[in-house]
Amino acid sequence: MSLLEREVSGVAMTPDNIRTRRLPLVANLGTAVAAIVVAAAVVLGLDLGNWVLVAVLAVVFYLIGISIVAGRVEGRRAARDRMWKSLIYSACVLAILPLASVVWTLVSKGASRLDGDFFGTSMNNIGARDPNGGAYHAIIGTLEQVGIATLLAVPLGVLGAIYLVEYGKGRFALTVRFFVDVMTGIPSIVAGLFVLSFWVLIVSPWFNDGQPRFSGFAASLALTVLMLPTIVRSTEEMLRLVPGPLREGSYALGVPQWKTIVRIVLPTALPGIVTGIMLAVARAAGETAPVLLVAGGAAAINFDPFAGNQSSLALFVYQQAGDASRYAPARAWTAALTLVALVLILTVAAKLLARRNRLSR
Amino acid sequence: MAKRIEASNVSSYYGNFKAIDSISMTVEPKTITALIGPSGCGKSTFLRSINRMHEVLPGARIEGRLTIDDQNIYDPDVDVTAVRRLIGMVFQRPNPFPTMSIYENVVAGLKLNGVKKKSVLDDAAEQSLKAANLWNEVKDRLNRPGAGLSGGQQQRLCIARTIAVEPQVVLMDEPCSALDPISTLAIEDLMFKLKDRFTIIIVTHNMQQAARVSDKTGFFSIDKTGDPGRLIEYDDTQKIFSNPSEKKTEDYITGRFG
Amino acid sequence: MGDYPSRSENATAGDLGVTASRTRAAGSGVSPSSYDEPPIGGGGALPKKARFSMESGFRGLSVSAGAMVLVIIVAIAIFLISKAAPAIGKDTENFLTYKQWFPNEADPKFGIAALAFGTLLTSVIALIVAVPISLGIALFLSHYAPKRLATPLGFIIDLLAAVPSVVFGLWGRDVFQQPVADFSEWLNKYFSWIPIFGGDGPYGQSIMLGGLVLAIMVLPIVTSLSREVFQQTPGMNEEAALALGATKWEMVRTAVLPYGKPGVIASVMLGLGRALGETIALALTLGLVFNISFNLIEVGGNSVAANIATTFGEANETGRGALIASGLVLFAITLVVNMGARAIIYRRREFRDSAA
Numbered sequence: 001m002s003l004l005e006r007e008v009s010g011v012a013m014t015p016d017n018i019r020t021r022r023l024p025l026v027a028n029l030g031t032a033v034a035a036i037v038v039a040a041a042v043v044l045g046l047d048l049g050n051w052v053l054v055a056v057l058a059v060v061f062y063l064i065g066i067s068i069v070a071g072r073v074e075g076r077r078a079a080r081d082r083m084w085k086s087l088i089y090s091a092c093v094l095a096i097l098p099l100a101s102v103v104w105t106l107v108s109k110g111a112s113r114l115d116g117d118f119f120g121t122s123m124n125n126i127g128a129r130d131p132n133g134g135a136y137h138a139i140i141g142t143l144e145q146v147g148i149a150t151l152l153a154v155p156l157g158v159l160g161a162i163y164l165v166e167y168g169k170g171r172f173a174l175t176v177r178f179f180v181d182v183m184t185g186i187p188s189i190v191a192g193l194f195v196l197s198f199w200v201l202i203v204s205p206w207f208n209d210g211q212p213r214f215s216g217f218a219a220s221l222a223l224t225v226l227m228l229p230t231i232v233r234s235t236e237e238m239l240r241l242v243p244g245p246l247r248e249g250s251y252a253l254g255v256p257q258w259k260t261i262v263r264i265v266l267p268t269a270l271p272g273i274v275t276g277i278m279l280a281v282a283r284a285a286g287e288t289a290p291v292l293l294v295a296g297g298a299a300a301i302n303f304d305p306f307a308g309n310q311s312s313l314a315l316f317v318y319q320q321a322g323d324a325s326r327y328a329p330a331r332a333w334t335a336a337l338t339l340v341a342l343v344l345i346l347t348v349a350a351k352l353l354a355r356r357n358r359l360s361r
Numbered sequence: 362m363a364k365r366i367e368a369s370n371v372s373s374y375y376g377n378f379k380a381i382d383s384i385s386m387t388v389e390p391k392t393i394t395a396l397i398g399p400s401g402c403g404k405s406t407f408l409r410s411i412n413r414m415h416e417v418l419p420g421a422r423i424e425g426r427l428t429i430d431d432q433n434i435y436d437p438d439v440d441v442t443a444v445r446r447l448i449g450m451v452f453q454r455p456n457p458f459p460t461m462s463i464y465e466n467v468v469a470g471l472k473l474n475g476v477k478k479k480s481v482l483d484d485a486a487e488q489s490l491k492a493a494n495l496w497n498e499v500k501d502r503l504n505r506p507g508a509g510l511s512g513g514q515q516q517r518l519c520i521a522r523t524i525a526v527e528p529q530v531v532l533m534d535e536p537c538s539a540l541d542p543i544s545t546l547a548i549e550d551l552m553f554k555l556k557d558r559f560t561i562i563i564v565t566h567n568m569q570q571a572a573r574v575s576d577k578t579g580f581f582s583i584d585k586t587g588d589p590g591r592l593i594e595y596d597d598t599q600k601i602f603s604n605p606s607e608k609k610t611e612d613y614i615t616g617r618f619g
Numbered sequence: 620m621g622d623y624p625s626r627s628e629n630a631t632a633g634d635l636g637v638t639a640s641r642t643r644a645a646g647s648g649v650s651p652s653s654y655d656e657p658p659i660g661g662g663g664a665l666p667k668k669a670r671f672s673m674e675s676g677f678r679g680l681s682v683s684a685g686a687m688v689l690v691i692i693v694a695i696a697i698f699l700i701s702k703a704a705p706a707i708g709k710d711t712e713n714f715l716t717y718k719q720w721f722p723n724e725a726d727p728k729f730g731i732a733a734l735a736f737g738t739l740l741t742s743v744i745a746l747i748v749a750v751p752i753s754l755g756i757a758l759f760l761s762h763y764a765p766k767r768l769a770t771p772l773g774f775i776i777d778l779l780a781a782v783p784s785v786v787f788g789l790w791g792r793d794v795f796q797q798p799v800a801d802f803s804e805w806l807n808k809y810f811s812w813i814p815i816f817g818g819d820g821p822y823g824q825s826i827m828l829g830g831l832v833l834a835i836m837v838l839p840i841v842t843s844l845s846r847e848v849f850q851q852t853p854g855m856n857e858e859a860a861l862a863l864g865a866t867k868w869e870m871v872r873t874a875v876l877p878y879g880k881p882g883v884i885a886s887v888m889l890g891l892g893r894a895l896g897e898t899i900a901l902a903l904t905l906g907l908v909f910n911i912s913f914n915l916i917e918v919g920g921n922s923v924a925a926n927i928a929t930t931f932g933e934a935n936e937t938g939r940g941a942l943i944a945s946g947l948v949l950f951a952i953t954l955v956v957n958m959g960a961r962a963i964i965y966r967r968r969e970f971r972d973s974a975a
Contacts, residue, residue: 018432018447020440049805052798076475077442081866088763091755092772095842098835099779102790109793159684167678168685176685178961179692185889185957186695186950187896189924193946194695196939197702225691232688258677279781286783289898289928317785318899318928321792329793336786347781351774414862419766446864456855460877469873470863519859526863 023073023082031069035061059090110337113330123316124300128325135335137301138316142342144305145216145295145312146285149223154277156224157231158266164232165239166261177236183229188222192290195222200294208307214296216305219312222290227280234276238269271353278350282343288314313339363390363560364430364447364529366411371425372589373406373415380406382589383425386579388530393552393561395571395598398581399613403590404564407581408532411562412448413441429530446474449528453535455515457507457522464503466518470526485525493521494551513544520551524559531555533563537570549574568614572602580610692954699947706940714944719909720926722941723934729941731923731948733909737826738922738949741901742894744830744915745837750887752834753841760842761849762871773846780839788903791832792824796904799828803916818917824906826920832904833897837890844889848882849875881967888960892953898924923949 039057043049063086071079118134126133164177195218204213242265250260266273291297296309297319311319313335320332366388373380381403388394396404409415410423413434427434434444457466467486468476476482486503490496495517499510507518516536523531533552537545552561552574565571571578579595594607605611707714709727717730756776760769803822810816852875860870902925906918927942934942 018429018434018440018443019436019438020443022438048809052802053805077473077866077869078440081868084868084871085763088755088759091752092759094752095756095776095838098795099775101794102782102786105790105794106786156684156687159681160688163681163685167681173685176688178958178965180688181961181964182954182957183688183692185892185896185953185960186692187892187898187924187953189896189898189927190695190699190946190950190953193927193943193950194698197698197943198694201702201939202698225695228688228691256672256674258674261677282781286781286785288783288785289924292928293931314783314785314899317789318903321785321789321903332789333793336789339783340786343781343783344778347778351777412862414858417858417861442864442866444864445862450858450862452855452858452862454855456853456859458856458859458874458877459853460880469860470865473860473863473865473869473873522859522863 020075020078021073023070027069027073028066031065032058032062035059035065063087106333106337106340109330109333111334113334114337118331118334122299122301126299128323130325131327133327133331135313135316135331135338137298138311138313138335139338140301140303141216141219141291141295141298141310141312142285142314142339144303145219145223145291145310146281148217148220148305149227149284150277150281152220152224153227153231153280157228157277157280158235158273160228160232161235161239162261162266164236166257166265180229180232183225184233186225187289188226188287189289189293191222191225192293194225195219195290195294213307214294214309215307216295216302216310218294219291219310220305222294223284223287226287226290227284230280230283231276234279235269235273238272238276239265241272242268271356275350275354278346278353282346282350285346286314286339286343288312288318291315292318313342363558365390366530366560366562367426367428367431368407368411369426369428371407371410371423371427373403373410373423374421375418376420379589381410381581382591384592386592386595388560388562388577390560391556391558392576393556393563393574395575395578396562396564396581397566397568397571397578397613398590398593399583400566401586401590402581402583404579404581405534406590408534408562408564409450411530411532412445412450414445414450416441446470446526447528448530448532449523449526451516451520451523451531451533451536454539455512455519457510457515457518459506459508461507462504463499463507463510463518466507467521467525469522474526486521489521489525490518492524492555493517494547494554495521511544513540513547516540516544516548517551520548520555524555528559530560530562533561535564535566538566545570568602572598578602580605580607580613582609582613695950696947699943699950702940703944703947706937707944709937710941718911720930720941722938727937727941731945733911734921734923734926734945735948736911737905737920738895738924740826740913741829741833741905741920741922742891744826745833745894746887746891748831748834749837749890750841753838753886753890754845754883756838756842757845757849758871758875760846762867762875773843776839776842779835780843784836784897784900785903787832787836788900791828791900791904795832796823796828799823799825799831803827806916815913815915818914821918822916824904824918824920825914825916826905827915829901829905829920829922830915832900833894836897836900837894840893841886841890844886845879845883848879848886851882852878881963885960885963885967888956888963892956892960895956896924896949896953897922898928901925902928 036054036058039054039061043054043057063083066086067079067083070082117132119139120136121132121134122137123133124137160176160180164173168176199218199221200214201212204215204218205211207213246264246268247260250264251257255263291312292315295312295315297311297315298309299311302308302310317332317335317339320328320335368387369385370383371385372382384407396408398404406415411427415421415423423435429447433439458469461469464486467489468482471482471485476485487496490499495514498514499518507515510518516539520536537548540548549570552563555561563575575598577596578598578601580593580601581590582593583590594601594605594610596606601610602614605614706722706727710722710729711726712728712730714730716732717728718733720729720734721727722729760773760776764772800823803825804820806816807818807820807822811818856874856878857870860873865873901922905920905922905925907921907925907929908919909921910919912919923945927946930938931942
């Protein structure tokens with residue numbers, strides 16, 4: 001007996017009718033309006049809350065309403081499809097809202113102190129009643145710390161990636177790759193504590209008459225720990241995209257492997273590597289906790305990254321946020337705006353570079 | 362219960378590119394129709410137009426009329442999911458759901474249609490697997506992953522999955538091109554068996570296969586790259602392979618072209 | 620390679636054959652002793668391999684750079700333990716169960732119970748809020764949005780990941796606090812019978828505020844990774860589902876979600892790792908109170924990382940050691956979470972590569 005002749009109870013398996021009723025747009029809009037009206041009536045009538053609750057309830061009512069209405073007209077499956085689609089779309093709206101708020105606040109609150117004074121002076125001798133004061137020292141700190149960290153992390157990271165791609169084999173390479181990935185998840189505060197216990201408390205006393213000393217360089221070390229795995233991973237990915245025949249062509253000419261890597265492989269992958277480095281730099285520039293722990297923060301300008309406290313833009317934001325002065329919030333927001341601008345410019349530039357990179361997919 | 366497919370002046374587009382140009386053909390119920398022709402001539406596109414899988418690709422659209430027992434499947438009030446349930450499809454490469462067991466793969470379509478009763482599902486799974494000539498090979502390992510089967514078995518699993526929802530028409534897009542000769546023979550045997558219940562349309566590159574299995578054959582061709590594919594000749598398989606009326610068909614059949 | 624006559628070993632360039640590029644490093648199989656042996660036969664005409672070449676130097680450099688990663692991770696553990704152990708030795712209370720934090724006094728008393736609790740609670744709230752939304756966005760980007768919308772939106776989500784945490788902290792404290800306080804008051808008015816919404820206020824810098832700010836920060840991580848795995852769903856499986864007559868959502872549920880499940884779990888764990896370690900955003904948004912309470916809306920809450928940042932300034936030697944000890948616990952937890960997540964990703968990658 002064939003499967004088709006068999007009756008499957010309760011299931012319309014092969015409908016002769018392939019037509020369906022479609023929910024008209026009017027019904028959709030009607031449901032939406034009804035949801036808003038009911039939500040408003042319930043919330044405002046019973047005095048349960050304000051317009052935010054109206055909006056939230058309206059969305060909920062709409063979702064329920066559209067499922068019921070569509071379920072009756074189009075069937076259960078189409079209704080479920082519609083409901084999930086609405087939920088997925090609302091998730092996007094929900095995620096955009098805080099981002100929009102952050103951007104708006106940054107611009108509106110950050111613009112108030114966007115003046116020459118802010119970028120030209122430090123917080124030295126600025127009291128609670130002084131409206132001026134700036135982040136010059138913090139910007140110096142950020143540039144020096146991130147700069148040194150980049151100098152340390154880039155050769156190490158690129159060489160590490162070269163090991164993984166060109167030389168690495170067997171268990172050891174697998175282990176290294178695994179822990180590079182694990183290392184990307186190390187909290188920045190832990191990196192700070194590490195450098196605190198290793199460099200500030202144990203090594204730095206050797207150079208400072210037995211006294212532990214905060215320094216911008218210590219912050220650079222912590223940032224290096226944070227940047228290293230990012231750089232290794234992104235560089236590794238880029239090196240793997242370099243076509244094998246390019247290497248083989250070079251070997252066939254009798255060029256040794258190290259020269260092939262330096263002269264052929266690295267230049268080919270360079271734009272992608274630079275992209276990864278820029279993203280790592282952007283991330284490091286925004287770190288607060290390690291700088292707080294090992295550079296200490298300072299109000300005055302300190303050009304020497306190897307001796308004495310330094311601040312950084314991110315730390316400046318944090319310290320101004322905790323300052324009781326009524327002028328501090330404006331400084332905090334302007335510094336935050338500066339920091340975000342710096343980080344976003346780096347990120348966007350990196351992504352644009354990546355888009356032009358012919359190696360990436 | 363199998364149904365007649367009728368295409369009149371069907372043209373399919375990918376964006377601005379016209380892939381096939383006004384195809385008209387009638388496929389009778391409970392027959393096997395083979396579509397042959399050189400690569401890129403639009404036979405797969407035409408096949409995918411029959412169950413509205415063509416429009417899954419972004420920018421794809423279609424013109425003309427395609428009816429199944431006189432219902433135009435491109436009418437605006439037609440439910441796409443109903444069309445696809447009615448006109449099943451087997452793909453070029455076996456594509457069982459990798460996360461599902463053999464059993465779950467077969468009943469996936471039924472579950473989508475709201476069948477929850479275990480006895481009904483069990484029954485349907487057994488019937489479909491038997492119909493797909495796979496039951497004896499897998500009955501002891503229904504709960505093992507479908508991806509663990511051989512290529513030919515996977516393809517038969519996909520056929521079982523397709524016929525489990527009891528379609529009227531089964532479209533096969535080069536179902537044997539990824540298989541070895543023995544598996545291919547198994548699938549061809551299966552097609553003869555399924556012919557009693559379904560209308561089958563198969564796209565194939567293999568002319569011997571077309572000659573072996575099909576009742577009617579349609580030959581598609583293009584003039585040059587970039588041109589839309591056309592249906593050159595559509596006739597009884599016997600006639601196409603022994604005495605084609607078009608020169609192009611003859612050239613292709615005898616290997617002088619394509 | 621070591622079995623070959625040494626003559627061939629001396630041919631440096633020949634060593635770097637096609638296969639050498641990937642499978643083994645140049646001359647890696649050569650035993651050091653074979654360098655000393657004189658070339659057999661007429662092989663002396665070929666240049667001898669230098670014992671200390673640029674090649675071995677460069678390889679040594681790159682190997683040590685790779686090993687550096689392992690060294691750093693081990694060093695973190697060693698140095699944290701070396702500074703934490705003395706402080707824990709001086710602790711007059713149980714470090715794991717005591718709730719208060721007085722490490723700077725003559726008889727130091729400190730424990731991480733309240734801190735660990737706050738860390739976990741804020742992270743869990745962050746995940747509960749962020750994961751469904753992230754998966755929604757990931758599906759939107761991978762399967763629902765038209766490409767013209769998906770590309771810029773994905774870009775914006777990536778930018779969200781780049782915004783420094785201190786900015787989110789500042790925003791949470793200065794902007795988001797008021798709406799959350801209002802919402803808390805509303806919750807308290809109508810739902811105070813649920814313990815987590817009980818209490819008499821004040822509201823604002825609460826576990827809820829911290830958790831929500833964390834959620835916003837975790838969102839881009841979970842989104843971008845889930846989106847990636849959703850996009851990797853084989854197109855032929857999606858087509859198979861559609862050809863069976865599935866609606867779009869049913870296609871997602873049949874083909875996309877099961878396929879992406881391990882990747883989604885891994886992305887959630889990575890998000891958890893980020894949430895557990897987050898410092899500054901929580902230091903600015905939590906009430907920094909040492910107690911264990913499930914109340915979400917009253918001012919309160921603290922976390923291991925936030926406590927380090929906020930009390931580091933006035934810590935003496937024991938105090939620093941105590942903070943390092945709490946950091947060590949945090950390091951251990953995040954290490955385990957991250958290793959778990961990566962192990963899942965690695966297993967999945969192997970599975971995928973072998974299946975292909």
